[in-house]
Amino acid sequence: MAVTAGLVGVGPVGDRIVRCLKERDFPLAEPLRVMATRRRREILGDQEFEVHQTSAELFVGLEVVFFAGREGAKGASIQWAQTAIDAGAYCIDNGSDFRLDPNVPLVVPEINMEQVTADTRLIASPNCSTTQMVVALAPLHQVARIKRVVVATYQAVSGWGQAAVEDMERQLPQYVAGEVVDFDPSVFAKPIILDCLPHIDRFTDSGYTKEELKMVYETRKILGEPDLPITATAVRVPVDIGHAEAINVEFEEEITADEAREILSDPQQAPGVVVIDGPSQDPNAVAVRDAPEERQYPTQADVKKDEYKDAVLVGRIRQDETVASGLNMWVVSDNLRKGAATNVVQIAEEMLKRGILG
Numbered sequence: 472m473a474v475t476a477g478l479v480g481v482g483p484v485g486d487r488i489v490r491c492l493k494e495r496d497f498p499l500a501e502p503l504r505v506m507a508t509r510r511r512r513e514i515l516g517d518q519e520f521e522v523h524q525t526s527a528e529l530f531v532g533l534e535v536v537f538f539a540g541r542e543g544a545k546g547a548s549i550q551w552a553q554t555a556i557d558a559g560a561y562c563i564d565n566g567s568d569f570r571l572d573p574n575v576p577l578v579v580p581e582i583n584m585e586q587v588t589a590d591t592r593l594i595a596s597p598n599c600s601t602t603q604m605v606v607a608l609a610p611l612h613q614v615a616r617i618k619r620v621v622v623a624t625y626q627a628v629s630g631w632g633q634a635a636v637e638d639m640e641r642q643l644p645q646y647v648a649g650e651v652v653d654f655d656p657s658v659f660a661k662p663i664i665l666d667c668l669p670h671i672d673r674f675t676d677s678g679y680t681k682e683e684l685k686m687v688y689e690t691r692k693i694l695g696e697p698d699l700p701i702t703a704t705a706v707r708v709p710v711d712i713g714h715a716e717a718i719n720v721e722f723e724e725e726i727t728a729d730e731a732r733e734i735l736s737d738p739q740q741a742p743g744v745v746v747i748d749g750p751s752q753d754p755n756a757v758a759v760r761d762a763p764e765e766r767q768y769p770t771q772a773d774v775k776k777d778e779y780k781d782a783v784l785v786g787r788i789r790q791d792e793t794v795a796s797g798l799n800m801w802v803v804s805d806n807l808r809k810g811a812a813t814n815v816v817q818i819a820e821e822m823l824k825r826g827i828l829g
């Protein structure tokens with residue numbers, strides 16, 4: 472069954488949605504209707520599209536609309552989601568505007584797809600750093616009940632949109648040439664090149680940034696644990712694509728690192744997770760670095776590999792020896808794909824499978 476679909480927003484996330492729809496053979500009944508703030512032609516994926524200036528009549532006849540626009544009062548979903556719904560579409564939103572609305576499900580298909588029914592006209596997709604964390608945590612929560620989470624993130628510049636990628640790319644040759652590095656203060660507060668900024672999104676009165684609070688509130692909503700203690704430090708690092716997270720998690724029940732590795736390696740129990748852990752497979756570990764105990768682990772560069780581009784990679788799974796039952800782990804994923812585009816396309820695929828779409 473084929474579906475008529477629209478896309479609002481053609482930044483890095485919009486581009487990845489186009490790619491995901493094509494790669495995953497999403498059954499489109501007609502070419503994707505693409506919209507943004509102004510009309511032009513644009514290459515998305517490897518295809519040229521007519522980009523329309525968003526208007527009410529463009530939503531008529533669409534069954535599903537993917538929103539990948541900016542957030543806030545002038546953003547795409549605040550301005551256009553209700554119009555799309557009134558025209559008869561289901562809306563799947565990448566932005567944060569509706570994520571904590573009690574009437575809007577916040578969905579990661581591996582975890583809580585059952586919250587989407589034929590009556591759910593608006594579905595929110597979580598923040599990129601939340602998505603990869605919950606995909607790794609939910610299977611462990613099922614088995615050993617999480618008691619507390621402490622997370623520090625290492626987030627790519629593409630998480631802040633195309634302007635941030637361009638800012639870093641401009642700074643790199645300036646840095647190498649020994650020139651003064653300029654930066655756009657409307658993107659990041661300081662130059663990002665060869666530095667790490669513990670500042671993602673706006674600061675709040677509490678001293679936490681909005682990104683850190685998103686990880687707290689969104690994780691609680693997705694796991695259905697409104698009081699779960701979670702605390703986060705979100706850091707921007709000079710990486711183009713891919714977020715990494717050092718997660719410390721304490722459990723109510725006993726769970727060992729070996730058990731966690733086994734659970735997360737089982738695609739039935741932990742869909743979407745790939746464990747990269749255990750003894751190093753690198754011959755140089757012994758030969759050059761004289762380190763026979765060296766282990767393998769995922770890094771942000773791995774998410775550019777075809778086999779890992781939609782996965783949540785988990786490594787460095789270790790017992791936290793300071794508590795009765797706790798683990799440390801390292802979680803990596805592509806912020807533009809599983810953190811955004813792949814997740815919304817998977818939601819639409821599931822809606823098709825369940826007869827909600829199509």
Ligand SMILES: NC(=O)c1ccc[n+]([C@@H]2O[C@H](COP(=O)([O-])OP(=O)(O)OC[C@H]3O[C@@H](n4cnc5c(N)ncnc54)[C@H](OP(=O)(O)O)[C@@H]3O)[C@@H](O)[C@H]2O)c1
Pocket residue numbers: 479480481482483484485506507508509525538539540541542545546547548550551565566567597598599629630631632633634806807810811
């Ligand atoms: N980047 C990530 O890792 C990530 C992960 C998860 C979620 N998200 C969320 O996904 C969304 C898109 O992210 P991005 O990085 O691709 O953003 P981006 O580079 O800023 O692109 C935003 C796009 O939305 C369009 N747009 C903005 N306001 C609009 C409006 N009122 N009506 C119609 N179109 C509008 C813009 O149009 P013009 O091109 O005409 O300006 C642009 O094409 C954001 O809400 C972001 O928070 C991003």
